Amino acid sequence: MSDELLDQAMLFEVVENQLADNYPKQVTETLMRLRMTGHSREDAIELIACALAPEMIDVIEHQQSFNLERYAAHLAQLPDTSWLEEDA
Numbered sequence: 001m002s003d004e005l006l007d008q009a010m011l012f013e014v015v016e017n018q019l020a021d022n023y024p025k026q027v028t029e030t031l032m033r034l035r036m037t038g039h040s041r042e043d044a045i046e047l048i049a050c051a052l053a054p055e056m057i058d059v060i061e062h063q064q065s066f067n068l069e070r071y072a073a074h075l076a077q078l079p080d081t082s083w084l085e086e087d088a
Contacts, residue, residue: 006056011049014056025069030075039079047078052086 018027027048034044051074058064074083 006053006060009048011052014043015045015052024072026072026075028080030078034078037079047081048075050063050081050084051075051078 015027018024019031022028030048030051031041031044033043034047039047051071053075055066055071059066077083
């Protein structure tokens with residue numbers, strides 16, 4: 001995948017926009033849950049971006065629809081990111 005298509009700054013911007021829009025609501029809920037369990041805001045945003053990345057790859061590289069259900073499932077598993085290896 002090209003770094004120009006999907007980079008960390010872009011993922012963070014999308015997460016921040018989702019938080020500002022409170023959509024999907026699971027992003028705000030996940031941020032609050034991670035913060036309450038001791039993660040810094042920066043670390044929580046990075047974890048949420050990890051959950052977002054597979055969805056963005058599907059949209060950008062594979063021209064698939066954004067899978068909100070899978071994204072929400074990945075958010076629910078954070079801070080565990082073992083699913084990253086499964087999706088690879």
